[in-house]
Structures are given as C-alpha cells and as structure tokens.
Amino acid sequence: MANRAFAPAKVNLALHVTGQRQDGYHLLDSLVVFVGIGDRITVSKADDLSLTVTGPRAAGVPTGPENLVLKAATLLRGDQPLGAQISLEKNLPAAAGIGGGSSDAAATLRALAALWQCDLPNDNGLSLGADVPVCLTAQSCRMEGIGEQITPLPNLPTLHMVLVNPGVEVPTPVVFKGLASKDNPAMEALPQEPSTLGFIAWLGRQRNDLEPPARAHAPEITAVLDAMAATDQVLLHRMSGSGATCFALYPSMEAAAAAAIVLKQTNTDWWVASGQTGSFA
Numbered sequence: 001m002a003n004r005a006f007a008p009a010k011v012n013l014a015l016h017v018t019g020q021r022q023d024g025y026h027l028l029d030s031l032v033v034f035v036g037i038g039d040r041i042t043v044s045k046a047d048d049l050s051l052t053v054t055g056p057r058a059a060g061v062p063t064g065p066e067n068l069v070l071k072a073a074t075l076l077r078g079d080q081p082l083g084a085q086i087s088l089e090k091n092l093p094a095a096a097g098i099g100g101g102s103s104d105a106a107a108t109l110r111a112l113a114a115l116w117q118c119d120l121p122n123d124n125g126l127s128l129g130a131d132v133p134v135c136l137t138a139q140s141c142r143m144e145g146i147g148e149q150i151t152p153l154p155n156l157p158t159l160h161m162v163l164v165n166p167g168v169e170v171p172t173p174v175v176f177k178g179l180a181s182k183d184n185p186a187m188e189a190l191p192q193e194p195s196t197l198g199f200i201a202w203l204g205r206q207r208n209d210l211e212p213p214a215r216a217h218a219p220e221i222t223a224v225l226d227a228m229a230a231t232d233q234v235l236l237h238r239m240s241g242s243g244a245t246c247f248a249l250y251p252s253m254e255a256a257a258a259a260a261i262v263l264k265q266t267n268t269d270w271w272v273a274s275g276q277t278g279s280f281a
C-alpha cells in the first residue's frame with residue numbers, strides 16, 4: 001500500500017525580521033500561505049529507507065542523506081526498525097524562498113506517520129529547518145519566533161497568484177547576513193475577516209525585510225518584480241522568503257493565468273507558475 005502527500009509551495013506574503021537570538025537565528029513575524037503548486041511524496045513499506053527523486057526540477061537536488069526527505073524519515077523513525085521506499089516528484093525550484101525542501105520534509109513526516117502509525121515529532125520538525133513546522137500545517141498561518149510559533153489563519157481570502165523564479169539560487173544565510181537592520185517593526189494588526197481587496201491593501205503596508213539584501217545579491221529579482229509590475233490587473237507583487245522567487249496577486253485565476261503567459265514570454269528561462277492559496281494537509 002502506498003501513501004501520498006502533497007508538498008505545496010510556501011509563500012511568505014510578508015516577512016518582518018524583528019530581532020536576533022543569541023545563537024544567530026533571527027526572530028520573524030511572517031504571514032505564510034500555501035499555493036496549489038508543489039512537489040509530491042509517495043511512500044510505501046520496505047525493509048530499508050530509500051529515496052528516488054524524479055520530476056522536472058530534480059536536477060541538482062541531493063538524493064543522499066542530506067535530502068530533507070531522508071532527514072525527515074530518519075528523524076521520525078528514531079531507533080525503531082522501520083523502512084520505506086520514498087519517491088519525491090520535484091516540481092518546485094530548490095533554494096528559492098518557497099520552502100521546497102521544508103515542504104518536502106513536512107509532507108514526508110505526514111505520509112510516514114500514517115504509514116508507520118506513529119506520532120509526529122514533538123518539535124513539529126523544527127530541528128529539520130525553521131520552516132518545517134509551518135509547512136506541516138500546509139495552511140495560512142502567522143509564523144513567529146524563528147518559525148516555531150504558528151497561529152493558523154483560516155479566514156484569509158483565497159488569493160490568485162503567479163510565482164516567478166529567475167533561476168538564481170539565493171542561499172538563505174547570505175541574505176540574512178546582508179540585513180541592514182535586524183530589529184524592525186512587527187506586522188500591523190491583521191484585519192478581522194477582511195475582504196480580498198481590504199486584505200491586499202493591508203498587505204501592501206507590510207514588508208519583506210529580506211528583499212533588499214536578496215536584490216543586492218541577485219539583481220535578477222528586480223527584473224522579475226519590474227516585469228510583474230507591468231502585468232495587467234496586478235494587485236501586489238513582492239519577493240517570498242529569502243528569494244529569489246517573487247509572487248504577484250491578481251483579482252481572478254484568469255487574470256493570473258494570463259499574466260503567467262506574459263511573464264514566461266518576458267524571459268523563457270524563468271520558472272513561472274500560477275495557482276491559488278488553500279489548505280493542503
């Protein structure tokens with residue numbers, strides 16, 4: 001019997017860096033959503049742990065123990081004699097600020113917990129990466145602390161989105177190191193049960209504090225944001241996470257799909273996808 005789990009793209013609609021801990025990790029205040037574009041995990045019972053990686057974005061993704069999928073499986077198994085054949089279909093670009101590896105790890109935890117009939121880790125996978133606990137929820141959340149404080153936000157409006165990655169990998173530690181200030185204001189209070197346009201107006205007043213250092217490291221990000229700004233009906237555009245993927249919001253899926261076509265024509269080397277936000281666990 002095989003168990004499947006979807007690993008959706010994570011998008012930081014806003015990402016405020018509000019401080020830094022003694023151990024170097026940064027304190028965040030982030031609004032995180034998930035989009036119906038993602039990787040797929042399939043697990044089936046086996047004597048040993050093994051991983052195969054397929055799909056259009058498999059190139060360059062590690063296949064050994066450093067893959068977050070195998071790290072998640074090893075963490076969940078602990079010292080029990082459990083095995084699984086795991087397959088990862090890689091559709092999301094790696095090191096792209098949309099949590100591909102973290103979402104794969106979270107989906108693996110979900111799929112293997114069901115296969116092995118065991119509990120999820122006590123720290124919700126935080127030891128695998130700061131983004132894993134939020135990816136385990138796979139639904140809209142406010143994320144604070146270094147990533148371990150999660151507040152689900154079930155009432156956010158559904159958003160129609162285009163994601164564009166210009167093909168430059170931006171290492172997360174490099175971007176955090178480039179911050180001019182580590183102590184920035186938190187997000188404004190979230191509007192209660194907002195309309196879509198009311199929510200996007202609020203979002204427009206929030207920030208991604210990692211965008212300036214990421215743009216300094218990878219000028220291609222500015223080209224993506226400029227191209228997004230020129231698309232028909234765009235409501236908001238911003239970078240996600242530590243980059244380089246950027247997102248743009250539109251009033252309908254039709255408008256988003258039309259913008260995706262234009263953006264792909266702008267630069268045929270860019271990874272471009274459109275989808276809508278939702279709950280995927």
Ligand SMILES: C[C@@](CO)(OP(=O)(O)O)[C@H](O)COP(=O)(O)OP(=O)(O)OC[C@H]1O[C@@H](n2ccc(N)nc2=O)[C@H](O)[C@@H]1O
Nearest residue numbers: 024025026097098099129130131146172173176241242243
């Ligand atoms: C920045 C964010 C925002 O959602 O997303 P991505 O750009 O990675 O998608 C995350 O906090 C990334 O989460 P994740 O990629 O799981 O981080 P980890 O593997 O734990 O850490 C990678 C490196 O990022 C830095 N880091 C990460 C999280 C955090 N709160 N403070 C940090 O300073 C540290 O330099 C750390 O060594």
Ligand SMILES: Nc1ncnc2c1ncn2[C@@H]1O[C@H](COP(=O)(O)OP(=O)(O)O)[C@@H](O)[C@H]1O
Nearest residue numbers: 066067068094095096097098099100101102104
């Ligand atoms: N399953 C995986 N998918 C993608 N990258 C992975 C995976 N496992 C390990 N990695 C490593 O993790 C790094 C960060 O990848 P990813 O989580 O996609 O980026 P980000 O943290 O920017 O969202 C990559 O450079 C890659 O070498």
